[in-house]
Amino acid sequence: MLKKLFPYIKLYRHYFIMVVFGIILVLVALGASIFLLSLSGWFLSATAFVGVAGLYTFNYMLPAAGVRGAAIIRTAARYAERLVNHNTTFKILSYLRTDAFKRILPFSTRQMQYYQKADLLNRFIADIDHLDHLYLRLFMPIVSGLLMTILIYFAVSYFDQTIASCIAIILLMTILVVPIIFYQAGKVIGAKIAEQKSEYRQKLVSYLQGQAELILFNATNRYRTELDEIEQQWLTNQQKQSTLLSISSALILLIIGAMTLLIIFLAADGIANYQQPIIALFIFVGLSCTEILAPIPGAFLFLGQVLTSADRMNDLMQQKPDISFPKIGVKADFNCGEISFNDVSFTYPNQPLSVFEKVNFTIKNGEHIALIGKTGCGKSTLLSLITRAWPIEKGQILLNQQDITQFDESTLRNLMAVIPQTISIFSDTLRNNLLIANPRLPDKKLIEVLASVELDKLTNSEAGLDLWLGEGGRALSGGEKRRIGIARALLHNAPFILMDEPTESLDSQTEQQILAIITKCYTDKTLIMVTHRLTQHSWFDRIYLMENGQLSIAKNKTV
Ligand SMILES: Nc1ncnc2c1ncn2[C@@H]1O[C@H](COP(=O)(O)OP(=O)(O)OP(=O)(O)O)[C@@H](O)[C@H]1O
Numbered sequence: 001m002l003k004k005l006f007p008y009i010k011l012y013r014h015y016f017i018m019v020v021f022g023i024i025l026v027l028v029a030l031g032a033s034i035f036l037l038s039l040s041g042w043f044l045s046a047t048a049f050v051g052v053a054g055l056y057t058f059n060y061m062l063p064a065a066g067v068r069g070a071a072i073i074r075t076a077a078r079y080a081e082r083l084v085n086h087n088t089t090f091k092i093l094s095y096l097r098t099d100a101f102k103r104i105l106p107f108s109t110r111q112m113q114y115y116q117k118a119d120l121l122n123r124f125i126a127d128i129d130h131l132d133h134l135y136l137r138l139f140m141p142i143v144s145g146l147l148m149t150i151l152i153y154f155a156v157s158y159f160d161q162t163i164a165s166c167i168a169i170i171l172l173m174t175i176l177v178v179p180i181i182f183y184q185a186g187k188v189i190g191a192k193i194a195e196q197k198s199e200y201r202q203k204l205v206s207y208l209q210g211q212a213e214l215i216l217f218n219a220t221n222r223y224r225t226e227l228d229e230i231e232q233q234w235l236t237n238q239q240k241q242s243t244l245l246s247i248s249s250a251l252i253l254l255i256i257g258a259m260t261l262l263i264i265f266l267a268a269d270g271i272a273n274y275q276q277p278i279i280a281l282f283i284f285v286g287l288s289c290t291e292i293l294a295p296i297p298g299a300f301l302f303l304g305q306v307l308t309s310a311d312r313m314n315d316l317m318q319q320k321p322d323i324s325f326p327k328i329g330v331k332a333d334f335n336c337g338e339i340s341f342n343d344v345s346f347t348y349p350n351q352p353l354s355v356f357e358k359v360n361f362t363i364k365n366g367e368h369i370a371l372i373g374k375t376g377c378g379k380s381t382l383l384s385l386i387t388r389a390w391p392i393e394k395g396q397i398l399l400n401q402q403d404i405t406q407f408d409e410s411t412l413r414n415l416m417a418v419i420p421q422t423i424s425i426f427s428d429t430l431r432n433n434l435l436i437a438n439p440r441l442p443d444k445k446l447i448e449v450l451a452s453v454e455l456d457k458l459t460n461s462e463a464g465l466d467l468w469l470g471e472g473g474r475a476l477s478g479g480e481k482r483r484i485g486i487a488r489a490l491l492h493n494a495p496f497i498l499m500d501e502p503t504e505s506l507d508s509q510t511e512q513q514i515l516a517i518i519t520k521c522y523t524d525k526t527l528i529m530v531t532h533r534l535t536q537h538s539w540f541d542r543i544y545l546m547e548n549g550q551l552s553i554a555k556n557k558t559v
Pocket residue numbers: 113348349351355373374375376377378379380381382
């Protein structure tokens with residue numbers, strides 16, 4: 001169990017001072033609370049005991065001031081404790097989220113494909129949130145409970161050693177034994193809740209994203225029923241967890257009640273030795289221990305949930321990236337674009353058949369290449385090997401005679417502009433959608449490039465480059481999205497251009513327009529275009545056919 005939680009417990013060392021400060025404040029708040037109740041109990045008993053005669057002999061002022069002081073300290077310490085401890089938790093959670101995000105950023109496509117987007121989101125939000133129980137619900141109550149037990153022991157033993165020992169033993173046993181019982185009782189339920197929450201969120205996201213298809217195929221109700229079933233199971237488990245929580249509170253009350261009876265019994269035994277109001281003080285110390293014990297069983301009830309979340313985060317965070325880039329790579333020549341594949345073989349993980357076997361070809365600077373082949377023959381895969389989305393199994397890919405593994409990530413990205421099959425439009429302005437390709441360009445350049453891809457009508461509106469695109473913005477047609485992709489590639493201004501079916505699913509007129517833009521804009525770049533329909537074949541220097549894991553030249557301009 002500790003092994004699973006260790007990576008998260010380790011994080012507390014970054015916030016050591018705040019954690020210690022938090023513990024001190026909890027102790028002050030608990031101490032003030034116990035002192036307040038015990039003193040009030042004693043004060044009431046003492047005043048009743050002295051009766052009217054006490055009006056002249058009893059010092060009312062000092063205990064009353066003590067009660068007031070303890071009440072003020074308790075309120076202030078409780079407030080400060082909440083402030084400090086919640087602040088520490090937020091800091092730890094944000095550190096954890098940032099750290100988790102940094103770790104998954106370098107993951108390869110292979111590693112990312114095992115996680116659905118909704119699952120990742122759930123790990124980042126719900127699982128990390130569960131880990132906050134570790135500090136506020138587990139660590140804090142146990143540590144403060146143990147320290148408070150020691151303090152109470154020394155305070156009460158000033159009056160009576162036996163009663164002090166009795167309180168300390170009962171508190172200690174409760175802090176050490178009760179959590180184990182409730183951890184065992186809540187382990188399975190907690191794990192199920194964490195899993196069901198994740199499953200529900202993933203299904204809900206798919207349900208919302210696939211609304212159009214579900215409605216068209218009349219499958220909304222079926223899907224909704226599955227969703228409701230998971231929700232029902234989740235609620236049932238939450239109900240069981242709440243029942244256990246109530247039982248734990250009842251058990252603590254029972255323990256406190258039994259302890260108070262024992263204190264009365266022990267105090268009554270030595271009644272001749274005490275001033276009578278002191279007995280009330282003992283009783284109220286016992287009763288006020290509820291504050292120490294109340295959060296403990298609940299904390300362990302949630303431990304199963306915390307452990308499942310820790311498992312899910314460990315699974316993500318302990319992976320090493322498949323693809324690593326050197327921190328300082330070799331220098332690249334940005335004025336040349338020559339690419340070579342030397343005996344490159346590649347098989348997708350856990351697949352029986354390889355996609356390529358010993359593929360060899362060289363594309364010279366400025367050449368334009370079309371790559372054709374049947375669906376599923378591996379055209380897109382070939383492009384993704386050049387971008388290092390997947391690690392190659394055997395062979396070598398060279399860009400300007402340098403192995404691609406020797407470039408640092410930023411240099412490799414600056415060497416190539418990629419136009420993928422699906423162009424992502426971000427929910428942002430037209431300007432920011434273009435600047436992802438090159439953040440330092442002035443508006444003038446953006447407008448110029450938009451004009452060259454025949455998208456100037458977008459900037460003709462009043463908003464200009466501030467036109468909002470993506471969700472909630474102006475919906476772009478398929479052809480317009482492709483043009484945005486081409487504009488980004490132009491702004492990136494790299495020697496290699498990789499295009500994955502840039503005219504797929506466009507009507508023939510738009511296709512002609514897009515191809516005309518490509519042939520006009522990329523004349524002096526080295527270009528590889530994956531395509532199914534080859535309409536501008538005279539423009540290409542060579543056409544490669546991919547078949548059975550091999551590349552062959554289907555047409556050569558010079559032949
Ligand atoms: N992530 C993956 N894991 C396992 N196999 C994959 C993965 N991606 C693609 N494949 C398989 O590898 C083969 C080549 O896929 P690829 O997408 O490169 O083909 P393609 O020629 O580009 O197809 P299309 O013309 O339909 O886009 C296919 O059989 C595909 O099922």
